[in-house]
Amino acid sequence: MADSAGAIWRKSTRSGNGGNCVEVATNLLGREDAVLVRDSKNPHGGHLAVTAKSWTTFTDAVRDGALSL
Template identity: 70%
Template sequence: MADPTGAVWRKSTRSGNGGNCVEVATNLLNSQGVVFVRDSKNPQGGLIAVTAAGWTAFTSSLRDGTLAQ
């Protein structure tokens, strides 16, 4: 099971001030093989752990525009 202890959270520099953002923690990727994702409006409300392959697929689909809205 992935452990978010020690996660360093960050938001995209492209995030506005609207509050509809996610935060990611990639600093534990090498040690645990996951990227943690949480809602910036409710950081105590839970998080998900995404595998390295899943994160790569997600971010690639954002870049190339293939992610369905």
Template identity: 70%
Template sequence: MVDLTSARWRKSTRSGNQGDCVEVATNLLARQGVVFVRDSKDPRGGQIAVTARSWTAFTDALWEGALTP
């Protein structure tokens, strides 16, 4: 079981106040080796763990405009 008590969850500053955002905890990357992601509407509903490599590829694609809604 993963201990997330020290996770510092954050969401994008571009997120609205609608409550339908994704939150990430990157502060555990060095210790756990992954970035944790959860739904802000249901923070106790579970999290997914994403490898650092996958997270970087995802965020790079967002910045490059490869992923659009």
């Protein structure tokens, strides 16, 4: 698991206050070569680390409507 020390977590500006959000940290790409993802309702419950390429592929697919969400 990538080290999240120093991670700056953010969530989408499109997220409401409903609590069903994920947060991402991209500021560690140089150190960890990873985008970190966590549940905003449980920020101390761990995180998922994915490569920058995988994150871009995922977000592009969401934006293009290629995934059923």
